[in-house]
Amino acid sequence: MSNPQIEIQLIAAVVAIACAIPGVFLVLRKMALISDAISHSILPGIVLGFFITQDLNSPLLIILAAITGIITVVLVEWIQKTGLVKEDTAIGLVFPALFSIGVILIAKNANDVHLDVDAVLLGELAFAPFDRLMMSGIDLGPKSLWVMGVILVITMMLLLLFFKELKVSTFDVGLSSALGFSPAILHYGLMSISSVTVVGAFEAVGAILVVALMIAPAATSYLLTSDLKKMLMLSVLFGVFSAISGYWLAHWLDASIAGSISTMLGLVFLMVYLFAPNKGLIAVMYRHKQQRIEVSLLTFLLHLNNHNEEEERHINHLQEHINWQKIRAKTVVDLAEKNNLISINNQVVSLTEKGNNFTSIALEYIITNKDEKIEHLKDDFFLFRG
Amino acid sequence: MRNKIAIQVDDLTVAYNYKPVLWDIDLVVPEAVLMAIVGPNGAGKSTLIKAILGIIDPIAGSVSIYGKPYDKQRQLVAYVPQKGSVDWDFPTTALDVVMMGTYGSLGWIKRPGKKEKKASLEALEKVGMLAFKNRQISQLSGGQQQRVFLARALVQNASIYFMDEPFQGVDATTEIAIINILKELRKAGKTVVVVHHDLQTVPEYFDWVTFLNVKKIATGPVKEIFNDDNLTKTYGINYKVAVNK
Numbered sequence: 063m064s065n066p067q068i069e070i071q072l073i074a075a076v077v078a079i080a081c082a083i084p085g086v087f088l089v090l091r092k093m094a095l096i097s098d099a100i101s102h103s104i105l106p107g108i109v110l111g112f113f114i115t116q117d118l119n120s121p122l123l124i125i126l127a128a129i130t131g132i133i134t135v136v137l138v139e140w141i142q143k144t145g146l147v148k149e150d151t152a153i154g155l156v157f158p159a160l161f162s163i164g165v166i167l168i169a170k171n172a173n174d175v176h177l178d179v180d181a182v183l184l185g186e187l188a189f190a191p192f193d194r195l196m197m198s199g200i201d202l203g204p205k206s207l208w209v210m211g212v213i214l215v216i217t218m219m220l221l222l223l224f225f226k227e228l229k230v231s232t233f234d235v236g237l238s239s240a241l242g243f244s245p246a247i248l249h250y251g252l253m254s255i256s257s258v259t260v261v262g263a264f265e266a267v268g269a270i271l272v273v274a275l276m277i278a279p280a281a282t283s284y285l286l287t288s289d290l291k292k293m294l295m296l297s298v299l300f301g302v303f304s305a306i307s308g309y310w311l312a313h314w315l316d317a318s319i320a321g322s323i324s325t326m327l328g329l330v331f332l333m334v335y336l337f338a339p340n341k342g343l344i345a346v347m348y349r350h351k352q353q354r355i356e357v358s359l360l361t362f363l364l365h366l367n368n369h370n371e372e373e374e375r376h377i378n379h380l381q382e383h384i385n386w387q388k389i390r391a392k393t394v395v396d397l398a399e400k401n402n403l404i405s406i407n408n409q410v411v412s413l414t415e416k417g418n419n420f421t422s423i424a425l426e427y428i429i430t431n432k433d434e435k436i437e438h439l440k441d442d443f444f445l446f447r448g
Numbered sequence: 449m450r451n452k453i454a455i456q457v458d459d460l461t462v463a464y465n466y467k468p469v470l471w472d473i474d475l476v477v478p479e480a481v482l483m484a485i486v487g488p489n490g491a492g493k494s495t496l497i498k499a500i501l502g503i504i505d506p507i508a509g510s511v512s513i514y515g516k517p518y519d520k521q522r523q524l525v526a527y528v529p530q531k532g533s534v535d536w537d538f539p540t541t542a543l544d545v546v547m548m549g550t551y552g553s554l555g556w557i558k559r560p561g562k563k564e565k566k567a568s569l570e571a572l573e574k575v576g577m578l579a580f581k582n583r584q585i586s587q588l589s590g591g592q593q594q595r596v597f598l599a600r601a602l603v604q605n606a607s608i609y610f611m612d613e614p615f616q617g618v619d620a621t622t623e624i625a626i627i628n629i630l631k632e633l634r635k636a637g638k639t640v641v642v643v644h645h646d647l648q649t650v651p652e653y654f655d656w657v658t659f660l661n662v663k664k665i666a667t668g669p670v671k672e673i674f675n676d677d678n679l680t681k682t683y684g685i686n687y688k689v690a691v692n693k
């Protein structure tokens with residue numbers, strides 16, 4: 063690997079982490095769209111900053127852009143509060159308006175300078191290593207790595223300090239405010255850091271990838287865990303993995319790096335969506351199938367429980383009587399036997415002691431619907447997991 | 449003089465989008481009562497609680513908790529919101545939710561530790577939910593969720609408890625378990641305010657009641673004011689409740 067190659071991957075990884083963290087909270091607050099809005103509506107802030115400083119590298123650009131980002135959020139909320147339109151509509155109204163102000167500003171005034179919409183919106187990772195941070199003649203590394211590094215450190219610090227506050231205000235606004243953790247302060251804090259991250263990141267990776275890096279890892283990890291800390295860690299992991307593997311995908315296909323990283327983010331989401339252990343599509347289908355079999359099993363056991371007469375428990379009779387096809391009947395009988403719930407003597411089926419026990423507990427659960435009784439059965443049987 | 453005054457509300461008016469939903473409410477709740485707030489849907493019961501807790505800003509009036517504004521007395525107050533006001537799909541477990549009750553006494557930045565965890569486990573035990581401590585909250589039944597939120601309030605170790613419809617969607621056993629815990633709280637000198645819809649059980653569960661419908665209709669001891677007259681004024685229809693005494 064050459065130096066620029068390492069640097070590109072490093073930048074991509076740092077951007078991925080810095081985006082994943084606020085992304086988790088945006089997704090949980092059902093505000094995924096707002097990152098998209100911010101990434102576009104900051105254009106006038108950048109243009110304004112450029113007019114003032116005549117320098118595309120000035121930190122003032124980031125500050126002004128971040129302020130425009132927050133103005134976006136405020137405007138969206140303000141329009142929403144009128145009660146005339148929903149949030150998505152409000153977002154759709156605000157960001158094209160701000161974006162077009164930026165475009166008009168550029169068109170009217172910046173004809174002679176190097177500033178066009180493409181340059182602002184479509185950052186290109188491949189070029190990031192060429193923009194170096196120099197200090198009294200010494201090369202300190204790519205500028206975007208420094209910018210994003212600082213943003214990441216700030217994000218991490220804020221997360222460590224205010225994790226519990228962010229958690230409670232995202233989960234239960236009422237409690238948060240009753241406990242004295244002002245939801246408004248936390249909300250605007252989160253919006254500010256999201257804006258700053260978007261602004262810092264899109265110069266390096268482009269606006270579209272920023273949005274993807276914020277939303278996709280969070281949406282993916284949401285399918286995998288019911289623990290906020292783990293969700294954050296998984297998001298970071300997915301973000302970094304997609305960033306690095308996306309880079310090599312681009313290298314291999316000779317394609318756009320940003321496009322390849324987005325593709326990887328999409329692929330990772332798809333894989334998890336299909337294969338996640340609990341909420342994944344395949345797991346859900348498997349569970350439904352198992353539940354169907356278990357219901358049959360229970361029906362079967364209850365039948366045995368209800369009938370002492372041998373002829374009612376004869377294996378052939380069972381097939382006719384319960385009216386199942388051969389395969390289903392066989393699956394059920396096998397399952398019962400495998401779990402030592404029944405014993406078969408001379409083609410006559412009887413409940414074992416374990417079977418008796420199981421049946422009465424299950425029966426009690428069905429009647430009383432009391433969960434405590436079957437806690438220990440949940441590991442073995444899907445049926446009771448709800 | 450009976451007891452100390454726990455909650456005092458003066459001339460409280462609250463509006464959503466300039467439409468008042470609570471008009472000029474005066475309310476005095478003495479310490480160590482178990483009080484029901486009753487009134488029809490949309491009467492402003494939840495809004496009253498939210499305004500007392502500073503979750504919504506009133507357009508007029510003031511609230512005091514043991515003589516001081518709520519801001520200064522947060523530690524004394526616990527709150528169980530009406531169901532459906534939280535995000536049930538949030539990645540969090542029953543124990544974690546209860547732990548949130550300890551955040552208030554911790555203040556900003558400080559993290560919960562062993563002590564908070566122990567208190568939370570005890571609270572879960574008390575409401576009979578210890579077995580479910582690691583369950584994701586969306587995988588609990590409605591009554592179990594309600595118990596978890598009760599545990600969260602208990603762990604706040606407050607002097608005043610506000611509960612918005614804690615009996616919504618719970619079975620008879622759970623309802624009795626909850627009311628027993630509330631009665632215990634009252635015995636320990638705590639004040640408990642409950643939004644309640646089942647008028648039949650008011651005399652049995654509560655010793656204090658407030659009738660509310662945009663305006664305050666009446667407030668006082670159940671024995672004195674829980675009658676057809678006040679019910680009719682509150683609910684509009686001619687009320688002949690089965691409060692056969």
Ligand SMILES: Nc1ncnc2c1ncn2[C@@H]1O[C@H](COP(=O)(O)OP(=O)(O)OP(=O)(O)O)[C@@H](O)[C@H]1O
Binds near residue numbers: 464489493494
């Ligand atoms: N966020 C809001 N924005 C606008 N109006 C609201 C809002 N919340 C409540 N309202 C209105 O305020 C009034 C009082 O609502 P509140 O929730 O306090 O009623 P409630 O007595 O708790 O009713 P319920 O028994 O149905 O819980 C209702 O007319 C309701 O439509």
Ligand SMILES: [Mg+2]
Binds near residue numbers: 530
């Ligand atoms: Mg209500």
